[in-house]
Amino acid sequence: MLAGQADFDVVGEAENGRVALDVVAREVPDVVLMDLRMPVLDGVSAIERLQSTHPSVQVLVLTTYDADTEIVRAVEAGATGCLLKDAPREVLFRAVRAAARGESVLAPELTAKLFGRLRAPKQESLTEREIEVLALVAKGNTNRAIGRELSISEATVKTHLVHAFTKLGVDDRTAAVTVALERGLLRLNKPRR
Template identity: 55%
Template sequence: MSGSGEGTIMVRVLLVDDHPVVRSGLRAVLEATGRVEVVGEAASGEQALALVPSARPDVVLMDLNLGDGIDGVTTTTRILATGPTTLGAARPPAVLILTTYDHDADIVRAVEAGASGYLLKDASPEAIADAVAAAARGETVLASGLAQRLVSRMRAPSEPTLTPRELEVLRLVADGSSNRAIARALFVSEATVKTHLVHAYEKLGVDNRTGAVTVARERGLL
């Protein structure tokens, strides 16, 4: 963090979101608080990883869904593995998830990846600025109501985990895609799609597509 103005501590932030309008809006509202200096913007996880060393942020404000490239959780893991990027810092930049998704599975994945917090995009500018400052201090921040859900989720008996590809297939099923369409979209055979579905059925305790989508949604996987 660097000093600015009359002793105000400015937090250096890198914005990562695949929507330019969202990035512009975040930059405007955060810089208007006088507490944040936006030192860079990235539209993808790959861009974020390339920018971190030169931008030297204290906090990376990260969306979960970043389009066709690596997602926010994977990007978070890789950023935290890079080590400190700010001169004299003892740790890598903090990563704060800011997204529209409040699925329990996404929250758990983000926290397990090392994210310092998880906020929803309907938070007020001041709440986001407060969270950014807290993350820069090494604190953990969760949106109101998410903390108890996270604790309950992590205390619950463990359930068989769907693989990323099984989840990908289920998301396409939920969108109404046929096995043939899913196979084309993922560049695999229909037999492979069926195999992923069978494994997903077993893990979710169901025997059909509708049941799989329903249970996956109930568990916050979709």
């Protein structure tokens, strides 16, 4: 389909992200059409590597997934734009030409999602250890018991809790557990009957 356009020259294809990097190194194209979900090396990782090795190559993401987190990650990694794979041919052709000029391209269906995500208040992620500490708090453990369970000092437990409180925007253990549950960071095991 792309090769049928007079101003396009398809110089390579790749079945995974690692092969895509090899093709780019060999051919140095103007534009790369990149999928996000690929074996061996995913699209976001491939984009990050391309940005460090070939920053002049424009990457246009084509994906069936309209998950805003994946698209934001791709743009943050250096993608010039993103289209859904079911975009009409003419839209794809225009997007490739725009990407070659260094212009940003974003499917209209994705624009609202991205703006919503960018406008949402930032939520700093909890570390794995902070989640472990909160999970033990949720079970009713004291700081001392948590320290014994995780083989860390009671002071370290308190530090993890303070960091978790700050990230979750709360002031106490109960609120921290409640917010973590609401955000899906913790799951309570229901007792068996």
